[in-house]
Amino acid sequence: MSATPRWQDLDRLIHEPARLMIVTLLYAVEEADFLYLLHETGLTKGNLSTHLSKLEEAGYVRITKTFRGKIPRTLVALTPEGRQAFETYRQRLSHLIHPPIQGDP
Amino acid sequence: MSATPRWQDLDRLIHEPARLMIVTLLYAVEEADFLYLLHETGLTKGNLSTHLSKLEEAGYVRITKTFRGKIPRTLVALTPEGRQAFETYRQRLSHLIHPPIQGDP
DNA sequence: ACAAACAAGTCTGTATTGCAAACTGGTATG
DNA sequence: CATACCAGTTTGCAATACAGACTTGTTTGT
Numbered sequence: 269m270s271a272t273p274r275w276q277d278l279d280r281l282i283h284e285p286a287r288l289m290i291v292t293l294l295y296a297v298e299e300a301d302f303l304y305l306l307h308e309t310g311l312t313k314g315n316l317s318t319h320l321s322k323l324e325e326a327g328y329v330r331i332t333k334t335f336r337g338k339i340p341r342t343l344v345a346l347t348p349e350g351r352q353a354f355e356t357y358r359q360r361l362s363h364l365i366h367p368p369i370q371g372d373p
Numbered sequence: 374m375s376a377t378p379r380w381q382d383l384d385r386l387i388h389e390p391a392r393l394m395i396v397t398l399l400y401a402v403e404e405a406d407f408l409y410l411l412h413e414t415g416l417t418k419g420n421l422s423t424h425l426s427k428l429e430e431a432g433y434v435r436i437t438k439t440f441r442g443k444i445p446r447t448l449v450a451l452t453p454e455g456r457q458a459f460e461t462y463r464q465r466l467s468h469l470i471h472p473p474i475q476g477d478p
Numbered sequence: 479a480c481a482a483a484c485a486a487g488t489c490t491g492t493a494t495t496g497c498a499a500a501c502t503g504g505t506a507t508g
Numbered sequence: 509c510a511t512a513c514c515a516g517t518t519t520g521c522a523a524t525a526c527a528g529a530c531t532t533g534t535t536t537g538t
Contacts, residue, residue: 283390285385312526318525340533407516418515442505443504
């Protein structure tokens, strides 16, 4: 028992490919609307909506609903915490992914 | 619809943290026995066993059962396919993880 | 005026699957 | 003889990702 479960500490919320995709996009562009994410990720509306809600619950993104005229527009942005979480995730993954190489031709 | 789901192509089998852990270990040491993996990963026996079976089904690892005296010993090694899959996975993840752009103070 | 399509969801149902714990079977040890 | 180790298989549960249907309001096409 116990061991060193530093691996398990991978943030499951970000780890999920769909959300990893979303977070990565947000990290790059800093702000995006629903449709942009929808097209860029190729997810379905419902799916994207759900994932965004989860990220919002976790405090990783902030969702702002505005109106462009009468048309609703949903803006999504990473919060500082989300940004931080992504960086931590990224670091941890790096450790996993290219570990100090061992004797291996 | 359609879009470009190059992200989705992340190999789910390897992506799962527990298995990512296993594969990474195997990639490093090239050969490991059950107990080593058990202690190193901190998984339960059943869990480890299940994950190994899945990796075996996918052809990513080869499991060799030997006997050390009368005590069973289970050796696990990455197959070339597994090795290939891990490298592909790693590459794809790299693309995701440190993206080219970054205009962001 | 009416139909269709868009924007941004919510809700539901299904199917996977990860995980822990219990059980199995054989061996060594006290 | 009972306990503990090795290496599993099976079971049961809980979470969840995903697609698709349904909703509400708005704009556009004819």
